Amino acid sequence: MNLSVLRVPRRTAAVAALALAGLLAGAAPAATAAPGPAVLAAPDIPLANVKAHLTQLQSIATSNGGNRAHGRTGYRASIDYVKAKLDAAGYTTALQTFTSSGATGYNLIADWPGGDANQVLMAGSHLDSVTAGPGINDNGSGSAAVLETALAVSRAQFKPDKHLRFAWWGAEELGLVGSKYYVNNLPSAERSKVAGYLNFDMIGSPNPGYFVYDDDPTIEKTFKDYFAGLGIPTEIETEGDGRSDHAPFKNVGIPVGGLFSGADYTKTAAQAQKWGGTSGQAFDRCYHASCDTTANINDTALDRNSDAVAHAIWTLSAGGTTPPTGDVYENTADVAIPDNGAAVTSSVTVSGRTGNAPAALKVDVNIVHTYIGDLVVDLVAPDGSVYNLQNRTGGSADNIVKTFTVNASSEAANGAWKLRVQDKAAQDTGYINSFKLTF
Incomplete structure (x- = not known):
């Protein structure tokens, strides 16, 4: 991230707390059946895969003078690594050159092949580091998450309504x-x-x-909405507002967003x-420093944000494809889960079908809980x-x-299918937020 211009005053963002008591009190299960087209849920983005990309970027930096900065061999090697992954996954890739x-x-x-060429959804990140270090959080983290999401699109053979385009930018720093x-040379x-x-x-800052x-x-x-579904409050981003690669797009009227x-x-x-974390310390004490290595990553933040990248791609590409057999129940x-108590259930009733359930029945589970190691599902x-x-x-x-x-x-x-959840240890609480079967 480039913050070389003058900072603007931080705005105060009010974040509403989750009021679980009101949500959980007296909620009676109510199932709905929605036959026909449905939005496909984004796949989980494996943290191990994202970290493997970061390990490769660290190795590239180590072998090329300790950084992956513009004009250095480490940056070109980083681009070559990402391009090779995408080429093998079936993408049409292009290198755009410029001088700086x-x-x-x-x-x-x-x-990615397909989708409406007149409706393009783009996701991107800058791949360069500063000369001072390998740039694993800034911005290997974003680059690796976008790469792994693009590879997840290929693994799923996703067929979104919009055309998907991914980008890795040079010389952001x-x-x-x-x-x-790119934006200035894109015809109107x-x-x-x-x-x-x-x-x-x-997106993987250590604090x-x-x-x-x-x-x-x-x-x-x-x-x-994605983070609210995880029970994680968010704030409005102001620290680098307009100082990353969304700014050129925003300046020409293209809708932008990010994490x-x-x-x-x-x-x-x-x-x-x-x-959580430590107050009085920077979110990233190794920002633009030699210590921005693979040790400078918070796995939980990287995992959550990587999944959020995929969720946004799947959601904003206008719903994707219809599941092959298409019926959603x-x-x-909300169903409260008693702490160290009896099992509870959320149920859906399937009717009007013939034969048996699928060999690959999709079961979507959304449980809000503060310690999932307590749960049997x-x-x-x-x-x-x-x-x-x-x-x-x-x-934990x-x-x-x-x-x-x-x-x-x-x-x-046909019949009543149940999601059964039991909390088998003390001190942590939660609830079933939703339960879905796709036939």
């Missing part, structure tokens, strides 16, 4: 040079086709915050109470057969927002 400070710079543009060059007819641009610059750009309302809401986990501003006591009523078929989904794994992590796949081909499709 007497050196050749590169933008990498990758297009010199003043947004690469992204400015092509600019008008860009429905939105999502920017991800520093993280959860900041959302307050630009396009739809994009902003998409991110806020940020904080740079060299100091985390307040209120923010530490809300998000969902219960969105089962799918219970109409005949009482039990399919375990999660058995006290995940330790919070919330289960995941799609499970169950071979339910031996079960009759």
Whole structure:
């Protein structure tokens, strides 16, 4: 992230607390069936895969004078690494060259086949570091998350309604040079086709915050709603407002948005109470320094933000494709999970179908809980057969927002299906937020 221009005063962002008591009191299960087209949920982005990309970027920096800066061999090697991954995954890639400070710079543009060419959704991040260090949080973190999301699109053979384009920018640290060059050289007819641009610059800060750009309302809401579903409050991003690669897009009227986990501003006591971490310290004490290495990453923040990248891509690309057999049965009523208590259930009733359930039944689970290592989560078929989904794994992590796949081909499709959850240890609480089956 480039913060070389004068800072603007921080705005105060009011964040509403979750009022679980009111939500949980007396909620009666109420199932709804919605046959026909449905929005596909984004896949989980594996943290291990994102970190593997960061390890490669660190190795590149180490082998090239300790950095991946514009005009240096480490930057070109970084571009080559990302391009090779995308080429192998079926993307159409292009290197765009420009000149800055007497050196050749590169933008990498990758297009996923299909989608409406007149409605382009872009996601990008800058790939260059400063000369002082390898730039693993700034901005290997955003670059790796965008790369892994692009690879997830390929693995899923995703067929979104909008055309997807991913970008990795050069020379951001010199003043947004690469992204400015791209936008300024994009013909007006092509600019008008860009429905939105999502920017991800520093999303794994070691003392993280959860900041959302307050630009396009739809994009902003998409991110806020995602984090609210995890029980994580957000704040409006002001530390680097307009000082990353979304700015050139915004300046020509393209809707923009993005995420940020904080740079060299100091985390307040209120923010530490809300998000954890250490008050009185910078969100990233290694910002623009030699210590911005793979040790300078908060795994939880990187994992959550990477999943949010995918969620936004899947959601904002206008719904994706219809599941092959298409019928969705969902219960969105909140069900309180007693602390160290009896099992509770959320149920949906499937009717009007013939034959058995699918061999790849999709089970979408959204559980808000402060310690998922306490939880046993089962799918219970109409005949009482039990399919375990999660058995006290995940330790102190919070919330289960995941799609499970169950071979339910031996079960009759019609009947009452239940999500059963039991908390088997003391001190942590939560609730079932929603439960969905896709046939």
